[in-house]
Amino acid sequence: MTDTTVQNAGTDAEQLARWQRFRENRNKALAEEHGWLTLTSLQWLDPEPSPVEFVPGLWSTSESVGLETAVLTARADEGLVFDEEGVPVDGTFSAHLANEESLDWVRYGPILVELVMRGGRYAIRTRDSESPTLTEFRGVPVYDFDPDWVIEATWEPYPEPREVPISTANPLVDGIHLSAGEVVFHRNGHEYRLQAEQRRLGDLTITFHDETNGKTTDDWRKVTTAKPRPDGTVILDFNRAINYPSAFTPYGTCPMPVRDNSLDLPVEAGEKMPNPEP
Numbered sequence: 001m002t003d004t005t006v007q008n009a010g011t012d013a014e015q016l017a018r019w020q021r022f023r024e025n026r027n028k029a030l031a032e033e034h035g036w037l038t039l040t041s042l043q044w045l046d047p048e049p050s051p052v053e054f055v056p057g058l059w060s061t062s063e064s065v066g067l068e069t070a071v072l073t074a075r076a077d078e079g080l081v082f083d084e085e086g087v088p089v090d091g092t093f094s095a096h097l098a099n100e101e102s103l104d105w106v107r108y109g110p111i112l113v114e115l116v117m118r119g120g121r122y123a124i125r126t127r128d129s130e131s132p133t134l135t136e137f138r139g140v141p142v143y144d145f146d147p148d149w150v151i152e153a154t155w156e157p158y159p160e161p162r163e164v165p166i167s168t169a170n171p172l173v174d175g176i177h178l179s180a181g182e183v184v185f186h187r188n189g190h191e192y193r194l195q196a197e198q199r200r201l202g203d204l205t206i207t208f209h210d211e212t213n214g215k216t217t218d219d220w221r222k223v224t225t226a227k228p229r230p231d232g233t234v235i236l237d238f239n240r241a242i243n244y245p246s247a248f249t250p251y252g253t254c255p256m257p258v259r260d261n262s263l264d265l266p267v268e269a270g271e272k273m274p275n276p277e278p
Contacts, residue, residue, distance in 0.1 A: 023139075026140070027137075031137055034127040034129055036249060036252070038128050038129055038134050039133075039248075039249040040126045040131055042124075042251035045059050045122040045124065046060060047060055047062070049071070054108075054111060054126045055113055057073060058073045059071070062094065072095075073091070073093075082105070082107075083112065097117040100117065102117075110129040110130045111128045113126055114127060118173045118253050119172060119173040140243065141274070142270065142271050143239075143268050143269050145239050146268070149268075149270075150238075150239065151235070151236045151238070153234050154183070154232055156181050156182045158180060161180045162179045163179075166257070168254060179195040180196060180198035183234060194206045194260075203225060203227050204225045204228070204234065205222055205223075206224075206225070206236075207220060207261060208223070209257050210262070211263070212268060217270075217272050218274070220256060220257050222242060222244060223236065223240055238269040239269045241270025242271050
């Protein structure tokens, strides 16, 4: 089968304009007040009430009647306030999360404290809107738009989604990839298959390695497609390949690709390393 570069997705100028809008929205999302560029720590909580970095209070975990919670104790004069209500934290408070859930719990000046449950353990992530990673951000470096990387692929769903164990950006946290099927495409006369997760509205997310990793791009990236068409075809636009948060911060717990999602070709499209070596 020949390569399946899309020829009918509009003129090159129209595709370029859509991609430029995508890039503008992407950079705006990254520059949000307490977005991924503001992470300054990931701190695991222990049963013993203990102080943490960057914010006051004593933080811990507690288990009662089989329910594990995160616990925070602080005085009103320490300056912590609940994120939603804006009222001071004065006393002892607890919160319960299921695995993979997150909660924007409290604030301390420019710092938002996010409570997370990862790998069956509670942790807090501090998000500082004055972090230099955010204040010095001028956009993610990217390859120039290339219409040859807009590819018509075929969606081959599995009869049932498969849970595939994976690693994450944090060695203490394991993950699960819910593989719903494979996206199949052709490049330079070769067939490639990538496992994808399918979200509620039918769109597909593909996490992949390629031969640019560690050279011009981060260790892995992801690309999202629209819902496959009724005939099973799907547009795979690698110009929209983006970095996971772990490319910008050491405090992410982002999923790595499944073992088979490694392309033996350089995908010179999409986002590059946020901080390339000089």
